[in-house]
Amino acid sequence: MILAAWNVNSLNVRLPRLLAWLAATKPDVVCLQETKLEDHKFPVVDIAAAGYSAHFSGQRTYNGVAILARDGLEVTDVATGIPSFADEQKRVIAATVAGIRVVDFYVPNGQSVGSDKYRYKLAWCAAAADYLRGELARHASVAVGGDFNVAPEDRDVHDPVLWEGQVLCSVPERAAFAAFLEAGLADSFRMFPQPPATFSWWDYRMLAFPKNRGLRIDHILLSPALAARCTASRIERNERKGEKPSDHAPVLVELRDA
DNA sequence: ATGGCAATGTTTCATTGA
Numbered sequence: 233m234i235l236a237a238w239n240v241n242s243l244n245v246r247l248p249r250l251l252a253w254l255a256a257t258k259p260d261v262v263c264l265q266e267t268k269l270e271d272h273k274f275p276v277v278d279i280a281a282a283g284y285s286a287h288f289s290g291q292r293t294y295n296g297v298a299i300l301a302r303d304g305l306e307v308t309d310v311a312t313g314i315p316s317f318a319d320e321q322k323r324v325i326a327a328t329v330a331g332i333r334v335v336d337f338y339v340p341n342g343q344s345v346g347s348d349k350y351r352y353k354l355a356w357c358a359a360a361a362d363y364l365r366g367e368l369a370r371h372a373s374v375a376v377g378g379d380f381n382v383a384p385e386d387r388d389v390h391d392p393v394l395w396e397g398q399v400l401c402s403v404p405e406r407a408a409f410a411a412f413l414e415a416g417l418a419d420s421f422r423m424f425p426q427p428p429a430t431f432s433w434w435d436y437r438m439l440a441f442p443k444n445r446g447l448r449i450d451h452i453l454l455s456p457a458l459a460a461r462c463t464a465s466r467i468e469r470n471e472r473k474g475e476k477p478s479d480h481a482p483v484l485v486e487l488r489d490a
Numbered sequence: 491a492t493g494g495c496a497a498t499g500t501t502t503c504a505t506t507g508a
Contacts, residue, residue, distance in 0.1 A: 241507085242497055266507085268498075293498055294506075341508055381508070400508060433508070436495035449508075479496080479508080 237377030263336035267296035317359035337378035
């Protein structure tokens, strides 16, 4: 099966591209971020026509997450938010799909190091790590997909000197990401040989994409039981091309049958 | 080509993203 994560930067704008991508890639489970849609505006009819059930938690203008599951896959125990962390912002949804506990994260951006939003990001991540420890204690098969807004290592950054200490790359943010791994998760992308300078996000400005000036900030993390089933992990760079792309590319893993 | 964003609502500019 294929499990994917994609920050679509407005599902309203990206719906035609999402539908085309679903038809071409045929993922089984998709974690979406930045849907920017209130729940009553979610395009359930279009998603159903594409062959997927949709489970979502959104708000207008900002944030918003959704899990899509291919028809025929059982979806149970949908939960939103982090129970221990009161938050108006819609950044978390989880569901059990075909026996896999799927967690969809839209980690806060942080704006700039030292800002209020940066402090919120670090507090959010600390609560998220606790939440993941609980999920891992309850489920053997856990997949966490999403926009983590952290480039874990210098090799995930087009220009590590330029970005050193900046938001998305700072030491505390990288420590927060490392805490997710220390909870018992593997960064699926690094389980396999990868081409150098592979990224998942490129700024819309300054010709960043054609110059490949990007960051790898979108990830799929796997518990040991799922890591053992994982046969590939890649980033679909081609989705950043063409008319009205998201600034993020989809990331995905292939899992063999249990 | 020496270029220079996109989406949203508060809309003809400000805010946010990363």
